[in-house]
Amino acid sequence: xxxxxxxxVRASGSVSRTDIPGRDLVARMFGRGFALxxxxxxxxxxxxxxxxxxxxxxVKINTIGGKAISTRPDVSLALAxxxxxxxxxxxxxxxxxxxxxxxxxxxYRLAESRERLxxxxxxxDGVGYETELVSHLNVGSRFSKIQTRLADASISxxxxxxxxxxxxxxxxxxxxGAIHNPNKYHDDRCDPYVAEVFDAPPVRxxxxxxxxxxxxxxxxxxPSYHPRWAEPCGxxxxxxxxxxxxxxxxxxxxxxxxxxxxxxxxxxxxRPVYLFTAEQxxxxxxxxxxxEVIEEDVQ
Amino acid sequence: xSFMTRRRFLGHTAGAGLVLGAGLPGFCNRLAAFGQGAxxxxxxxRYYKKLPDREIKCQLCPRACRLGxxxxxYCGVRENEGGTYxxxxxGKVCSLNVDPIEKKPFFHFLPGTGALSMAAAGCNVNxxxxxxxxxxxxxxxxxxxxxxPPEAAVGxxxxxxxxxxxxxxxxxxxxxxxxxxxxxxxxxxxxxSVVVTAGHVNEAPLRDLLEVVDAVKVDLKGFTQDFYSTYxxxxxxxxxxTIRAVGKSGVWLExxxxxxxxxxxxxxxxxxxxxxxxxxxxxNVPVHFSRFQPLYLLKNLPPTPxxxxxxxxxxxxxxxxxxxxxGNVPGHPGESTYCPGCGKVVIRRxxxxxxxxxxxxxRCTFCGAALPGVWT
Numbered sequence: 091x092x093x094x095x096x097x098x099v100r101a102s103g104s105v106s107r108t109d110i111p112g113r114d115l116v117a118r119m120f121g122r123g124f125a126l127x128x129x130x131x132x133x134x135x136x137x138x139x140x141x142x143x144x145x146x147x148x149v150k151i152n153t154i155g156g157k158a159i160s161t162r163p164d165v166s167l168a169l170a171x172x173x174x175x176x177x178x179x180x181x182x183x184x185x186x187x188x189x190x191x192x193x194x195x196x197x198y199r200l201a202e203s204r205e206r207l208x209x210x211x212x213x214x215d216g217v218g219y220e221t222e223l224v225s226h227l228n229v230g231s232r233f234s235k236i237q238t239r240l241a242d243a244s245i246s247x248x249x250x251x252x253x254x255x256x257x258x259x260x261x262x263x264x265x266x267g268a269i270h271n272p273n274k275y276h277d278d279r280c281d282p283y284v285a286e287v288f289d290a291p292p293v294r295x296x297x298x299x300x301x302x303x304x305x306x307x308x309x310x311x312x313p314s315y316h317p318r319w320a321e322p323c324g325x326x327x328x329x330x331x332x333x334x335x336x337x338x339x340x341x342x343x344x345x346x347x348x349x350x351x352x353x354x355x356x357x358x359x360x361r362p363v364y365l366f367t368a369e370q371x372x373x374x375x376x377x378x379x380x381x382e383v384i385e386e387d388v389q
Numbered sequence: 390x391s392f393m394t395r396r397r398f399l400g401h402t403a404g405a406g407l408v409l410g411a412g413l414p415g416f417c418n419r420l421a422a423f424g425q426g427a428x429x430x431x432x433x434x435r436y437y438k439k440l441p442d443r444e445i446k447c448q449l450c451p452r453a454c455r456l457g458x459x460x461x462x463y464c465g466v467r468e469n470e471g472g473t474y475x476x477x478x479x480g481k482v483c484s485l486n487v488d489p490i491e492k493k494p495f496f497h498f499l500p501g502t503g504a505l506s507m508a509a510a511g512c513n514v515n516x517x518x519x520x521x522x523x524x525x526x527x528x529x530x531x532x533x534x535x536x537x538p539p540e541a542a543v544g545x546x547x548x549x550x551x552x553x554x555x556x557x558x559x560x561x562x563x564x565x566x567x568x569x570x571x572x573x574x575x576x577x578x579x580x581x582s583v584v585v586t587a588g589h590v591n592e593a594p595l596r597d598l599l600e601v602v603d604a605v606k607v608d609l610k611g612f613t614q615d616f617y618s619t620y621x622x623x624x625x626x627x628x629x630x631t632i633r634a635v636g637k638s639g640v641w642l643e644x645x646x647x648x649x650x651x652x653x654x655x656x657x658x659x660x661x662x663x664x665x666x667x668x669x670x671x672x673n674v675p676v677h678f679s680r681f682q683p684l685y686l687l688k689n690l691p692p693t694p695x696x697x698x699x700x701x702x703x704x705x706x707x708x709x710x711x712x713x714x715x716g717n718v719p720g721h722p723g724e725s726t727y728c729p730g731c732g733k734v735v736i737r738r739x740x741x742x743x744x745x746x747x748x749x750x751x752r753c754t755f756c757g758a759a760l761p762g763v764w765t
Contacts, residue, residue: 154459189530213530223522223686230517230686254457270531273465274515277622314457316442 093382094331094375096338097126101305101324102387110305111324116168119388123301123328124172126384133176140298140330141243146182147173148241148296152248152264153187153196155308159315160196161249165303165326169247170207184208186236188267212236212268219270226290229283231269233292244296246332249303250339252312252319256280257355257362258343259313260336261300262288262373279360285368288332294373300335302327309346321346333365333374334381340365341378429529432479434467435566436594443472449565450513450589451627464563465528466511478509479567481534482542483524484558487549489741493557493585494716496675496726497762498604498641500736501743504583505546508558509567510534513589514623516610517686518649525559526685539571546580553603557585565594572601581763588631589623595634604641604763607632611653612662620652620687629665636670641763645677645716648693648701659701663708672711673761678702678723679716699723712761730758 099119101111111119121133130136141147149169151161166185174180181204187193190200190211201209212218212234219232237244248264255276256263263284266272275283288294304327310319323342329335340362344354355361369376436448443458447467454462456469466478488506490499510532512525519525524532537545546554554575556568561584572582581603588607590598599605609628610621617625635642644666648654666674678701680693698715702723705713715723719740726736728747733755737745747754751764 156459219531225686225688254455270528271465271526273461273463273528274526274622276463311442311457314443314459 093380094329094334095127096331096334096381096383097123097328098338098383098385099123099126099326099328100385100387102389110162110164110322113164113168113171115388116165116305116326117172119326120169120172120301122386122388123326126386127328127330133172137173137176137178141173141178143177144182145178145242146184146240147178148236148244149183149185149247150237150244150264150268151185151187151196152259152267153192153198154267155249155251155313155315156195157197158317159249159251159306159308159313159320160192161247161303162305163197165305166247167207169245169301174207180207181205184210184236184240186234187211188234189213210236224290224292227282227286229269229275229286229290231271231287231290233270233290234268237265237268237296238292241296243298244293245299245301246297247301247303249308250327250342251308252310252343252347252355253280253362254312254360256284256364257360258336258340260302260339262332262336262364262368265293265297268293279363281364282367282371284364285371285373288368288373289371297332298330300327300329300332302335302339304339304342307342307346309343310350310352319350331374331381333368333376335374336362337365337376337378337381338383429477430475430479430481431470432476432566434474434476435569436591437474439472443469445469445472445474447474448591449594450562450591451624452513461528462513464511464513464560466509466563476564476566478511478529478534478564480536480538481509481529481567482507482537483510483529483532483534484508485535485537485545487551488555488557490553490555490583491738491741491743493555493583493606494645494677494679494714495583495604495606495641495643496677496714496736496738497643497712497760497764498583499552499581499763499765501746502553503549503551504553504555504557505542505549505551506555506557507537507542508556508561509564510559511563512560512587513563514560514587514621516587516622517620518647518681518683519685520682521558522685539567539574542571543574543578543580546575547578551580553581553583555583555585557583560587560589562586562590562594565598569598569601572598576601586631587621587623588628590627590631592630592634595631599635599638599640602640604643605635606643606645607635608645608647609662610647612658612665613653616653620649629669632666633669636674642670643675643677645679646701647679647681648698649681649687650690650693650697652690654693654697654701656700656704659704660708663705663710666705667709672709674710675712675714676705676710677714677716678705680718682717695721726760728753728756728758728760731756735760 124136153160304325
């Protein structure tokens with residue numbers, strides 16, 4: 091396995107608590123992210139090196155943290171707009187999470203029209219979870235029909251947060267929101283469950299891209315929102331390697347913690363060991379030696 | 390029951406059958422009219438500790454979930470909202486039936502009666518062989534439920550002539566507040582409460598619960614911690630502590646051991662378990678060896694051979710346990726109760742149905758020997 095490419099795109103200039111990049115700047119960040127990740131200069135070529143024309147793409151976001159610390163509408167709508175502007179059909183894109191209640195609480199306006207961008211939760215009438223269990227290694231779960239039936243391909247567009255049990259929650263753990271029973275998989279620092287949920291066919295066969303929303307990072311006492319430990323960073327992280335993306339996010343969390351004099355996650359007994367399990371399962375690279383990080387500022 | 394002739398008993402059972410066959414549909418319709426599809430409850434949970442920064446620590450079961458704002462516990466039915474812990478399933482019934490009490494199973498508790506059997510969603514373990522996973526291994530918003538406050542549940546039990554309410558199907562410990570309040574309301578109306586549990590509960594809530602319920606059936610799912618870690622995701626020690634506490638409390642106790650081929654059917658484990666029961670709660674506690682059916686995440690194993698169940702029963706009997714049963718094998722002689730005095734059948738069962746009853750005031754009508762249990 092060669093080195094995995096991770097792209098870190100940063101909104102240039104100072105980013106303050108009240109100066110989170112707006113949708114236009116985020117859209118430009120997506121453009122650079124895709125270009126640097128794929129090596130394609132033209133946006134359409136970059137997009138089509140990840141997706142095929144006519145594919146239905148599900149963008150899994152994380153809205154459990156409410157408006158303050160969820161994947162932001164400005165981020166997911168900017169992504170949807172960029173995808174739709176460069177080769178995918180708007181009606182083939184769905185932004186989703188577990189419940190409509192959580193989506194609304196995070197600032198989303200639900201949209202179910204067949205002709206437009208769709209935004210809704212698994213609990214929408216007529217959607218729900220598959221009846222059949224997927225039994226995979228230590229995991230037995232029913233998957234959201236959004237992931238299994240409405241998507242040919244999926245993007246994990248997660249917010250990066252410290253997590254009291256898992257160490258961090260990022261792109262891979264975001265798919266806990268695609269199963270009916272995530273509460274059963276938080277033992278033992280979520281290991282091996284994060285890796286095994288990701289490795290289950292409904293996810294592994296569709297996942298194409300991890301993008302971490304690090305515009306504001308909860309670097310301590312997550313996953314709940316605590317403003318004194320939430321840092322505006324103005325960063326988006328891209329990778330086709332889900333493990334490498336999360337490893338890069340973990341490093342960012344550790345840098346923020348170190349800057350505030352906090353112990354490392356390992357010192358707190360919360361090292362995200364599921365990333366190494368994922369590496370052993372062949373899902374990607376968890377060691378920094380196997381990861382090529384490309385960083386760029388965008389104005 | 391003090392004494393019941395066979396004719397009187399069969400008449401009683403037939404009445405229960407009418408309730409089962411005809412009463413329940415209307416009953417469910419009425420429930421649906423006032424609550425189906427309603428949201429989740431927001432009743433403050435008991436047994437938790439508030440921590441700084443809106444965190445809480447649950448103290449209901451040994452998992453001791455420590456949760457931030459907006460997080461749920463392992464059970465999936467208790468949620469931290471802004472530093473207050475809430476039960477989401479108080480009065481939210483997802484399953485409701487009138488069952489023969491033998492189905493729980495209770496074999497020495499009001500035999501031949503119907504139990505209003507109810508459940509709210511959720512469980513605090515995750516057995517790979519769960520027989521009710523569609524309601525126990527889900528979050529409450531993923532199943533249909535009805536509003537049935539405690540007083541209404543008691544009213545339904547009375548209307549259906551059920552002398553007991555059974556908290557069953559899922560894990561009632563996770564809806565502790567609802568179960569407790571219902572049991573209190575039921576006792577006021579002289580309706581008993583029986584609990585069907587995996588026994589994964591802390592000492593303090595268990596102690597409180599035992600003050601208001603009348604019988605507890607504990608599913609002892611194996612007799613090694615290794616089995617509990619791998620197939621149950623729980624702690625054997627806690628379950629044994631629960632059995633011991635129920636046994637000492639005076640609340641009627643029965644134990645079920647689901648025998649799973651190759652996983653928990655070693656003769657040595659069965660013998661160890663029987664010796665433990667004998668030593669800790671006594672030889673009069675009924676033990677049921679139930680037949681496994683391949684479900685949920687253990688579909689690769691066959692149903693338990695009847696011979697394995699018979700061997701387990703013989704082992705337990707040889708260790709001195711007096712009331713050892715075979716479950717989920719309708720018509721098997723091991724379903725029946727034998728008098729410890731004369732050895733004759735005093736309660737002959739076929740599945741959940743009682744075919745003959747030779748008990749009078751809890752005594753064998755053949756020899757007069759007393760049988761332990763709650764008979765009236």
